[in-house]
Structure formats: structure tokens, C-alpha cells
Amino acid sequence: MALFRRNKKNGTAAAVMPRHIAIIMDGNGRWAKKRGLPRSFGHSAGAETFRTISRYCDSIGVEQLTVFAFSTENWKRPQDEVEGIMDLLRKYLRDSCAQLAEENVRLRFLGDTDRLPRDIQELIGKNRVISDACTGIIVNVCVNYGGRLDIVRAAQKLAQKVKNGEIQPEEIDEELFSESLWTRGLPDPELLIRTGAESRISNFLLWQSAYSELYFTDTLFPDFTPEKLDEAISWFAGRKRRFGGV
Ligand code: FPP
Numbered sequence: 001m002a003l004f005r006r007n008k009k010n011g012t013a014a015a016v017m018p019r020h021i022a023i024i025m026d027g028n029g030r031w032a033k034k035r036g037l038p039r040s041f042g043h044s045a046g047a048e049t050f051r052t053i054s055r056y057c058d059s060i061g062v063e064q065l066t067v068f069a070f071s072t073e074n075w076k077r078p079q080d081e082v083e084g085i086m087d088l089l090r091k092y093l094r095d096s097c098a099q100l101a102e103e104n105v106r107l108r109f110l111g112d113t114d115r116l117p118r119d120i121q122e123l124i125g126k127n128r129v130i131s132d133a134c135t136g137i138i139v140n141v142c143v144n145y146g147g148r149l150d151i152v153r154a155a156q157k158l159a160q161k162v163k164n165g166e167i168q169p170e171e172i173d174e175e176l177f178s179e180s181l182w183t184r185g186l187p188d189p190e191l192l193i194r195t196g197a198e199s200r201i202s203n204f205l206l207w208q209s210a211y212s213e214l215y216f217t218d219t220l221f222p223d224f225t226p227e228k229l230d231e232a233i234s235w236f237a238g239r240k241r242r243f244g245g246v
Contacts, residue, residue, distance in 0.1 A: 006167055020064040021229075022189035022212070025050060028197025034220075040084040045222035047088045056226040058137035064137050064186060068204045072112070072146035086117060089143065094124035098131060102103065104136030110182040111145030112153075112197035140186065146208030154180035154195045159235060163229030183208055193229075195221040213239050 025046055032042030057065045070085055096107055109124045157180045161167045192212040199216045214233045
């Protein structure tokens with residue numbers, strides 16, 4: 001049962017409900033190991049949890065959910081594990097083609113998607129077209145994403161614009177910089193959750209999480225239920241957000 005449900009029509013409870021939640025979905029491998037299963041089973045279970053959590057976020061009025069599905073560093077994992085995660089993405093994207101419109105979900109992929117297998121890139125394109133007609137929750141899936149890469153690419157884009165004479169260096173401010181990131185147009189996440197008992201950001205949303213409340217939980221991601229998300233939101237509701245003021 002949701003603790004804080006935003007009334008989608010008038011936005012009631014907005015003060016305690018984050019509009020944008022980001023999640024580092026960590027602990028899939030350990031979840032599988034604990035059960036004597038291969039790591040890939042943990043990722044499959046994690047993918048199911050991700051679906052459950054996205055539906056739940058939509059039902060309680062969270063406007064944006066951003067998840068870290070595959071980092072720029074994850075290519076270093078054994079090839080079969082990388083392929084397993086790509087297969088899960090493929091399956092998710094295929095299923096989504098049929099369900100997005102019905103569930104009214106806007107799906108976005110953030111990261112350097114050009115390096116992904118061609119068929120996944122095509123599925124992302126198809127999903128984008130379907131998503132554009134939807135009006136519900138925005139689910140951002142970060143794939144081949146790295147916070148530093150995001151910042152470096154934004155700097156390159158802006159440098160190119162200066163070189164082309166389109167902007168002056170003094171015009172580069174936080175707003176313009178934000179608009180040059182993969183997350184352009186997204187509000188910064190108010191709540192960033194990491195499951196899996198690690199307390200670090202691991203190159204996720206480095207720029208965007210400057211003022212996020214950080215919630216670390218020992219729960220392994222496949223065990224992260226809507227009730228556990230409620231606990232995180234409840235914790236968030238008790239935080240005083242001062243943004244550097246008093
Ligand atoms: C981190 O856990 C998890 C990942 C690197 C992959 C996350 C991917 C999914 C949940 C599936 C993505 C699919 C969709 C449809 C978005 P870990 O493997 O590092 O866990 P460990 O720390 O216990 O080893």
C-alpha cells in the first residue's frame with residue numbers, strides 16, 4: 001500500500017513524493033549466488049523487479065524513473081554475462097512494443113546507444129515512436145551510460161558550438177550545460193536509491209545528482225519490492241532539503 005500517492009490531477013502530496021526517482025539496480029549477481037544459480041538468473045530476476053517497480057511508480061504518481069541497466073564499464077564483464085543482459089534488454093524492448101501504449105509508458109534510453117547491437121538500436125527506435133504518443137510515466141533506461149562520459153560529451157558539443165561561432169564561451173552556464181547532457185529536459189532526481197549494500201554512485205548521474213537525497217539499502221535488487229520503495233520514499237519525506245541554504 002503506497003504511503004504517499006500523488007493525486008495525478010492536482011498534484012497533492014507533491015511535497016513528500018519525489019517526482020523523479022533514480023535507481024542503481026545492484027545485487028543481482030549476489031542474489032543468484034545465494035541461491036546457487038548462475039549470475040544471469042539474478043539479472044532476469046532484476047529485470048522482473050524493474051518492471052514491477054516501474055508499474056508501481058506509475059501507480060503512485062512518480063513522474064520519472066531512471067534506472068542504471070548497463071554502464072560504460074560493464075563491457076568488462078564476461079562475454080556471456082554481457083550477452084545475457086543484452087538479451088534481457090531485447091526481450092524487454094520487444095514486450096514493450098506491445099505494452100507501452102496500453103500501459104501509457106514513455107520509454108527513453110540514455111547513453112551511447114550507438115555501441116549496442118544493431119537490432120537493439122532498431123527496437124529502441126520503434127519504442128521511441130510508440131512512446132511519443134504516450135502521456136504516462138517516463139521510464140529512462142541508462143544503457144552504455146557513464147556520468148563522466150555524459151559530461152565529457154556535453155563539453156565536446158558545447159566546444160563545437162563555440163568553434164562554429166554559434167555561442168560565446170560566456171554563454172555556457174549550468175542550464176545550457178544541462179541541456180547538452182543525455183538527460184536534457186529531465187528534472188534532476190530528488191531521490192537516488194542504490195540497492196545491494198554498496199554506498200557509492202559508480203559513475204551514475206554525476207551532474208544530475210548534485211542535490212539528490214541518496215538512499216542506500218542492503219536489499220539486493222531482485223528483492224526490492226514496492227513496499228521497500230515505500231520505505232525509501234518515507235525516508236525521503238523526512239529529509240530537509242536545503243540546497244545549500246539554511
Ligand atoms: C548490477 O548487479 C546490475 C547490472 C550491472 C545489470 C542490471 C540489469 C538488469 C536489472 C536487467 C536490465 C534489464 C532491463 C529490462 C532494464 P551486479 O550484477 O553487479 O550484482 P552483484 O554486485 O551482486 O554482482
